[in-house]
Structures are given as C-alpha cells and as structure tokens.
Amino acid sequence: MRNIAVLSDGSVWIATSGGISILRPDAGGFENLVHEDGNPGSLPQNYAGSVVELGGRIWVGTYGGLAATPATPPGPHGYRFTVLRGSDGLGSDNVASVLADRLGRLWIATASGLAVYEPATGRIRSLGARDGLGARFYNHRTAALGPSGELLFGGLSGLTVIEPTPQVRPRQSDAPLAVTAALRDGKPLPYAALPTARRPLPLDNVHALRLGFALLDYTATDDVRYRYRLEGFDAQWTELEAGVPPSAAYTNLPGGNYRLWLRADIPGLHARTVQDVIPLEVRGRWYERGGVRIVLGLLGVALVYLLVRLRTRYLLARADRLAQLVQERTHELQEANERLNRLASVDELTGLLNRRELMRQLELAHETAQRTGAPLSILMLDLDAFKALNDTHGHQAGDAALRGAAQRVAALCRRDDRLGRYGGEELMVVMQGADLAAAAQRAEAMRSAIEAMEVDHDDHCLRLTASIGAAQLKPGERTHELIARADARLYRAKREGRNRVAASHVS
Numbered sequence: 249m250r251n252i253a254v255l256s257d258g259s260v261w262i263a264t265s266g267g268i269s270i271l272r273p274d275a276g277g278f279e280n281l282v283h284e285d286g287n288p289g290s291l292p293q294n295y296a297g298s299v300v301e302l303g304g305r306i307w308v309g310t311y312g313g314l315a316a317t318p319a320t321p322p323g324p325h326g327y328r329f330t331v332l333r334g335s336d337g338l339g340s341d342n343v344a345s346v347l348a349d350r351l352g353r354l355w356i357a358t359a360s361g362l363a364v365y366e367p368a369t370g371r372i373r374s375l376g377a378r379d380g381l382g383a384r385f386y387n388h389r390t391a392a393l394g395p396s397g398e399l400l401f402g403g404l405s406g407l408t409v410i411e412p413t414p415q416v417r418p419r420q421s422d423a424p425l426a427v428t429a430a431l432r433d434g435k436p437l438p439y440a441a442l443p444t445a446r447r448p449l450p451l452d453n454v455h456a457l458r459l460g461f462a463l464l465d466y467t468a469t470d471d472v473r474y475r476y477r478l479e480g481f482d483a484q485w486t487e488l489e490a491g492v493p494p495s496a497a498y499t500n501l502p503g504g505n506y507r508l509w510l511r512a513d514i515p516g517l518h519a520r521t522v523q524d525v526i527p528l529e530v531r532g533r534w535y536e537r538g539g540v541r542i543v544l545g546l547l548g549v550a551l552v553y554l555l556v557r558l559r560t561r562y563l564l565a566r567a568d569r570l571a572q573l574v575q576e577r578t579h580e581l582q583e584a585n586e587r588l589n590r591l592a593s594v595d596e597l598t599g600l601l602n603r604r605e606l607m608r609q610l611e612l613a614h615e616t617a618q619r620t621g622a623p624l625s626i627l628m629l630d631l632d633a634f635k636a637l638n639d640t641h642g643h644q645a646g647d648a649a650l651r652g653a654a655q656r657v658a659a660l661c662r663r664d665d666r667l668g669r670y671g672g673e674e675l676m677v678v679m680q681g682a683d684l685a686a687a688a689q690r691a692e693a694m695r696s697a698i699e700a701m702e703v704d705h706d707d708h709c710l711r712l713t714a715s716i717g718a719a720q721l722k723p724g725e726r727t728h729e730l731i732a733r734a735d736a737r738l739y740r741a742k743r744e745g746r747n748r749v750a751a752s753h754v755s
C-alpha cells in the first residue's frame with residue numbers, strides 16, 4: 249500500500265503497487281482499478297502512489313504517467329482515465345508525487361524533473377534552473393503540504409520547497425539571440441563585422457560558412473533548445489542537441505539572397521521563444537551568372553550535338569564494315585557450299601559423276617523422256633581383263649588406265665550426255681535424245697577410242713579394251729529395268745569375246 253486518500257464523496261482510495269482499491273462507506277467490499285492491456289481507459293500502470301482530487305477530477309500518479317478520471321460516480325464502463333505522460337511535458341512517465349496547491353494547480357514531481365499543470369488551461373510547464381529549481385530527480389511519495397500552503401518535494405539532491413503565489417513574476421530576461429561567431433572558409437570574421445538582422449552577411453566566392461549563435465542570457469544555458477532553418481534552402485528546421493554550442497553550417501550555397509532563421513526555446517514557468525533572422529547575400533560564382541550560363545548552355549548543346557554526330561558517324565561506319573564482312577563471309581560460304589556439292593557429286597579418281605549423282609541424273613533424264621516422249625538410251629561400259637592389268641602392272645597402273653579410259657569416253661560425250669562411274673571399272677553414259685541406233689553408233693566410237701588408247705605408266709605402255717552394252721528406254725520402263733537390260737547386253741558382249749558393243753538382245 250502506497251497511499252490512502254479520502255475523497256469529497258466519502259470514498260477511500262487506496263493506492264497500492266497493484267492498482268487502486270476503492271472503499272465506499274455505504275457499500276461493503278472493495279472496487280479495484282487495475283491496468284488492462286488493450287483498454288486505453290484503464291489505469292495506465294498498476295504501481296500507483298499519489299491520489300489527489302482537484303477540479304472535479306481525481307488525479308492518480310502512476311509509473312505510467314499522471315492519470316485523471318472524472319470524480320462523478322462512474323458510468324456503466326466504470327472509471328475511465330486519460331493520461332499525461334513524459335512526452336506531454338512531465339519530463340518522465342514515472343510520477344513520483346503529485347500535490348495540488350491552493351491556486352488549483354497540480355505540481356508533479358517525476359523521476360526526471362518537476363512540472364506544473366493548470367487544469368483550467370491544460371498547460372504543462374516544466375521547471376528548470378531558470379525558475380530557481382536546484383533538483384532534478386524526485387523520490388517516490390516524498391511530498392507534503394506545508395502549514396502555509398507551501399509544497400515540499402524530496403529529491404536525490406535535497407528538498408524542493410515551492411511557495412505558490414498568483415503573482416510570481418521573476419525577473420524576465422529579454423536577452424536577444426545573436427550571431428556570436430562566423431567562419432568563412434575557416435577564417436573568422438571580426439566581431440564588428442558579425443551579421444545581424446539589419447546587417448546582411450555578404451558571401452563572395454565562399455565555399456564553407458559556419459555561423460555560431462546563442463541567446464545572450466547565460467543562466468541555465470543547457471535548458472535552452474536551439475534550431476535553425478535557411479529559408480529558400482532548407483525544407484525543415486534543424487534541431488540542435490542540448491549542451492552543444494549552437495551553430496549552422498553550409499557549403500557551396502548557390503548564388504542568391506537567403507534568410508537564416510535562428511530560434512531559441514526557453515523552458516520553465518515563463519517559457520518563451522526568441523527568434524532572429526540573418527540575411528545572407530551569396531554572390532553567384534562566375535559560371536552561375538546569366539550571360540555565362542547562356543554561353544555555357546549553348547556550348548553544352550553544341551557539344552552534345554557534336555558527340556551525337558561523331559557517334560552516328562562511327563556507328564554508320566561500323567555498320568558498313570559489318571555489312572561488308574557479312575557479304576564476304578556469305579560469298580566464302582557459297583563457295584564452300586559449291587565445293588562441297590562438287591565433292592559430293594564427283595568421283596575422285598576419274599573426275600566423272602559419282603554413282604549417286606549419276607543415278608540422280610538418270611532419274612531426271614527418265615522424267616524428261618516420260619514427259620516429252622523423246623528417246624533415252626544408256627551405255628554400260630566395262631574395261632576388259634582389268635584384274636589382269638592390275639595384277640600385272642599394279643593398282644596404280646590400273647588407276648591410270650581407268651582415268652585414261654574415262655577421259656577418252658568423256659571426250660566423245662555431248663552436252664546433254666551424263667557420264668559417270670557406275671562401279672569399280674564400270675562406266676555409264678546417259679544419252680538424252682539418242683535412240684538405240686545412235687547410242688550403239690557412239691558406243692562403237694568410244695570402244696574404238698579406248699582400244700586405240702595408249703597409257704604411259706612406269707616405262708610401260710598400257711593398252712586395254714572395253715565391252716559396252718547399250719539399251720533404249722521402253723515406254724513405261726523404270727530406270728532399274730533399263731539398267732538391267734543394258735547390263736545384260738554388256739555381259740553378252742563379254743561372253744562373245746569382249747572389246748565389242750552389244751545393242752540388241754539375243755538370248
């Protein structure tokens with residue numbers, strides 16, 4: 249139990265460390281008021297000390313602030329409290345003691361200062377050294393009213409005695425706020441040249457400016473709170489920490505006329521705010537002046553234009569180079585493809601069409617013949633006794649002979665003919681537009697050209713002959729049937745003694 253107070257309606261309020269218990273003479277038992285989480289109208293904190301009735305309200309000092317509730321009997325929701333806290337001007341939430349003076353004011357001692365509250369105006373004023381207060385920290389429930397109405401509060405550094413009088417008018421200081429030092433680029437300004445509200449500070453080519461300022465009243469300097477704002481430059485006031493010599497600093501201010509607002513807030517029973525305005529005249533640097541700006545702007549535009557032109561030219565040249573490169577690469581690729589196609593369709597040894605290409609050409613000629621009805625004949629040509637030549641003179645001699653025969657036959661081919669190597673030492677000639685008689689006649693010329701051929705190899709003169717089978721496409725016949733017939737005639741030529749042309753079928 250911390251305190252007992254008998255109120256005007258006869259109820260007894262008992263403040264304890266676990267809330268308030270109320271005893272009414274006409275009712276049995278206690279009504280208990282405690283803090284309830286989530287209920288802002290409940291007691292702010294259970295540790296309660298002082299209970300004071302004043303101005304139709306009951307004031308309860310707690311460790312959660314000063315709580316007040318109407319003294320009239322509670323409504324259906326019970327007592328509902330409003331709270332004044334440290335942030336409202338009490339100095340701390342931790343209320344040590346509360347006393348009412350005979351002028352109807354509440355004096356609230358907290359763990360961090362002493363404040364006076366006027367219920368009529370709702371004003372809270374925090375007392376300081378300027379009001380003659382020597383103590384700062386007050387103990388719990390160490391307060392009493394003296395016989396002449398003086399208020400006594402016990403604190404860590406002694407006893408505070410307050411004699412409340414309605415006409416307390418201590419000597420009021422009207423000390424002004426003034427600039428006490430100025431540093432331009434680190435160089436101090438003589439005292440006589442310090443700026444005032446009527447004497448602007450000229451700033452020519454100054455990078456860094458620092459202005460020290462102070463309230464010219466040196467009682468309880470730590471209580472004074474300072475702030476400043478440069479109109480036209482700062483969006484907000486800059487608050488300075490208590491105890492630090494106040495100063496405002498700026499660097500590289502753009503040219504123009506400014507007003508530096510300085511402000512000092514003095515707390516206490518007679519709290520007041522002092523303000524001063526210092527004009528600053530910053531002359532623009534050479535590049536900030538009108539004409540120079542226009543010239544610089546034009547130069548900038550010209551530079552950007554030049555850069556864009558140069559960049560465009562560079563990009564166009566690069567695009568040209570790339571296009572040229574792409575063209576060169578495409579050409580090389582085309583050539584490579586052509587080479588590949590040639591390689592894919594040409595026989596390496598003889599330089600004639602290879603079998604795959606030969607068959608493709610035969611199919612094309614077959615399609616044309618089918619479509620146009622023009623005759624189509626083929627020759628199957630096989631070198632005679634080629635194995636013996638290989639065996640006698642060697643494989644390379646065989647190759648040379650094969651190449652020689654291919655050249656002779658090629659020399660006798662026409663523009664529309666297609667000559668290819670069908671297999672080992674076997675050649676095929678596709679003759680578009682040639683009937684059997686014409687084909688047989690030209691086969692005979694080829695045979696005789698091979699017979700007359702002499703191939704020099706390793707001091708040897710190689711001679712050889714060839715057998716040829718000729719066949720003309722019959723209506724409706726397929727290519728493999730045509731080849732089979734020509735082949736059959738070739739073998740007949742072989743059977744009949746080689747070195748001859750067989751152009752008709754004799755079984």
Ligand SMILES: Nc1nc2c(ncn2[C@@H]2O[C@H](COP(=O)(O)OP(=O)(O)OP(=O)(O)O)[C@@H](O)[C@H]2O)c(=O)[nH]1
Nearest residue numbers: 630631632633634635636638643644646647672673
């Ligand atoms: N040097 C060489 N020989 C080849 C090539 N292709 C096939 N030959 C050879 O040609 C020979 C063909 O022999 P055969 O099929 O018995 O026929 P041939 O000896 O010509 O006798 P006939 O056709 O009956 O007159 C084989 O010995 C193959 O090795 C080649 O590209 N170069």
